[in-house]
Amino acid sequence: SSLMNRKVKAADIHSVVWSEVRGQEVIDLHTHLLPPSHGALCLWGIDEMLTYHYLVSEYFMTAPAGITPEGFFAMNKNHQADLIWESLFIQRSPISEATRGVLTTLQALGLQSDVDNRDLDAIRKFYDGFREEGLKGVEKFVGEVYRIAGVRYALMTNIPFDSNEAQHWRPMKKEYPETFKSALRVDPLLAGDRKTVENALRASGYSTSLEDARKYLRDWCDTMKPEYLMASTPHDFSLPPSEGGGTLSGVTKKGVNESSLQSPFAFADLTGNDCNDCEATDNLPSIINETSDFLTEVLMPVCEERDLPLALKIGAHRSVNPALLSAGDGLVAFADTNSLARLCGRFPKVRFLATFLSRNNQQEACVLASKFRNLHIYGCWWFCNNPSIIKEITQMRVEMLGTAFTAQHSDARVVDQLIYKWSHSRAVIAKVLVTEYEKAVASGWRPTRKEIRRDVGRLFGGSFSEFMTKSLRMTF
Numbered sequence: 497s498s499l500m501n502r503k504v505k506a507a508d509i510h511s512v513v514w515s516e517v518r519g520q521e522v523i524d525l526h527t528h529l530l531p532p533s534h535g536a537l538c539l540w541g542i543d544e545m546l547t548y549h550y551l552v553s554e555y556f557m558t559a560p561a562g563i564t565p566e567g568f569f570a571m572n573k574n575h576q577a578d579l580i581w582e583s584l585f586i587q588r589s590p591i592s593e594a595t596r597g598v599l600t601t602l603q604a605l606g607l608q609s610d611v612d613n614r615d616l617d618a619i620r621k622f623y624d625g626f627r628e629e630g631l632k633g634v635e636k637f638v639g640e641v642y643r644i645a646g647v648r649y650a651l652m653t654n655i656p657f658d659s660n661e662a663q664h665w666r667p668m669k670k671e672y673p674e675t676f677k678s679a680l681r682v683d684p685l686l687a688g689d690r691k692t693v694e695n696a697l698r699a700s701g702y703s704t705s706l707e708d709a710r711k712y713l714r715d716w717c718d719t720m721k722p723e724y725l726m727a728s729t730p731h732d733f734s735l736p737p738s739e740g741g742g743t744l745s746g747v748t749k750k751g752v753n754e755s756s757l758q759s760p761f762a763f764a765d766l767t768g769n770d771c772n773d774c775e776a777t778d779n780l781p782s783i784i785n786e787t788s789d790f791l792t793e794v795l796m797p798v799c800e801e802r803d804l805p806l807a808l809k810i811g812a813h814r815s816v817n818p819a820l821l822s823a824g825d826g827l828v829a830f831a832d833t834n835s836l837a838r839l840c841g842r843f844p845k846v847r848f849l850a851t852f853l854s855r856n857n858q859q860e861a862c863v864l865a866s867k868f869r870n871l872h873i874y875g876c877w878w879f880c881n882n883p884s885i886i887k888e889i890t891q892m893r894v895e896m897l898g899t900a901f902t903a904q905h906s907d908a909r910v911v912d913q914l915i916y917k918w919s920h921s922r923a924v925i926a927k928v929l930v931t932e933y934e935k936a937v938a939s940g941w942r943p944t945r946k947e948i949r950r951d952v953g954r955l956f957g958g959s960f961s962e963f964m965t966k967s968l969r970m971t972f
């Protein structure tokens with residue numbers, strides 16, 4: 497420990513930072529992974545990796561005209577994977593980020609010689625070894641991947657509106673290990689998707705009132721015990737300024753007014769109703785209609801009541817090319833950051849985690865994080881999850897926020913992807929940190945190894961944990 501407390505020599509900054517970043521276990525705060533106990537919903541293996549939607553969209557750029565998306569998706573996984581391997585790994589070199597990710601993963605799993613031989617069948621055999629052992633084999637594989645990737649635990653995306661998923665929670669909750677934590681996904685509520693909400697309520701025996709919508713959400717919180725609620729907002733998501741102004745400070749002042757101390761629902765007065773109306777709606781169950789505002793009337797009350805953060809992913813345009821299914825999602829929408837500012841201001845006791853899809857929103861996101869203590873910025877999402885952009889975003893975040901943010905999340909859909917997503921990100925983040933510490937050293941600050949370890953820990957999950965345990969309910 498005396499070594500830990502010794503100042504790191506300028507010449508050693510590089511090696512110390514790299515070794516700390518490599519050795520740091522991470523919290524992966526958003527993935528689409530589900531545990532082995534969820535059976536077929538737990539995706540792993542080479543065919544799943546090759547048919548990742550990032551690779552499907554890359555494949556279709558150059559696919560033969562005769563292969564239509566409909567035809568492609570009608571094929572079995574194995575066949576789809578063959579086509580993608582042939583096209584993106586044999587006919588051209590795998591130098592895009594998503595294809596290189598497969599290489600990094602296979603190399604770390606010890607399959608370098610199969611890759612050298614371009615031998616997909618041999619790679620498949622390696623995976624069959626685990627598959628033959630059934631659930632135990634999958635668990636063993638998942639454990640191995642977590643160890644290689646250096647992941648302490650990963651947050652899942654758990655969608656109660658999806659009956660395929662819901663069956664793993666009710667009537668009997670499946671057991672899953674500590675390495676998976678749940679996150680309750682509520683997109684239909686943010687999108688104002690009345691039909692989906694009403695169908696979900698009816699299917700589970702609730703009435704279609706707002707009170708029952710809140711109850712539905714509370715009951716799922718009880719079942720899933722989520723770390724946070726989450727949604728990816730519609731591309732045109734906006735929270736209009738509240739009545740009587742709309743300047744940010746106006747909203748903030750309203751948000752922290754005294755009435756919001758008294759009842760978890762007291763901010764209903766910010767929706768434009770006056771308080772007499774609020775009391776009336778408390779007594780009569782209000783039936784969901786076109787003007788129902790699920791965000792302020794369902795989601796925010798439950799987040800506040802349960803002291804659960806809301807994680808947002810902002811700026812994705814869905815179904816840009818619907819035929820490609822999820823590979824057709826994701827035109828990058830330049831988002832209105834004012835809406836996030838209003839949310840943070842209007843609901844000061846709710847904590848928000850946010851990440852933006854557009855590179856053009858990243859600077860504003862940093863500014864907002866430094867204005868609202870109930871906002872935490874995390875990760876480089878999807879089209880920003882490329883080394884060149886991670887570098888620029890991370891450097892800007894360090895310059896503007898120090899270590900009060902979370903550098904990355906994997907968004908992995910296939911267990912194996914944890915390996916490359918984290919190894920690629922670690923390399924970029926280490927490079928950025930070396931530069932930033934060298935600048936501090938040049939200005940006369942000599943960090944100890946212990947201090948560097950602490951900082952790295954914050955960027956890879958520590959800041960998130962601090963944010964998650966910081967309740968704001970009592971501070972206003």
Ligand code: FIX
Binds near residue numbers: 809
């Ligand atoms: O909304 C999300 O959670 C996105 O991450 C996904 O919808 C997207 O398909 C994805 O996997 C991006 O990495």
Ligand code: ZN
Binds near residue numbers: 526527528
């Ligand atoms: Zn995601």
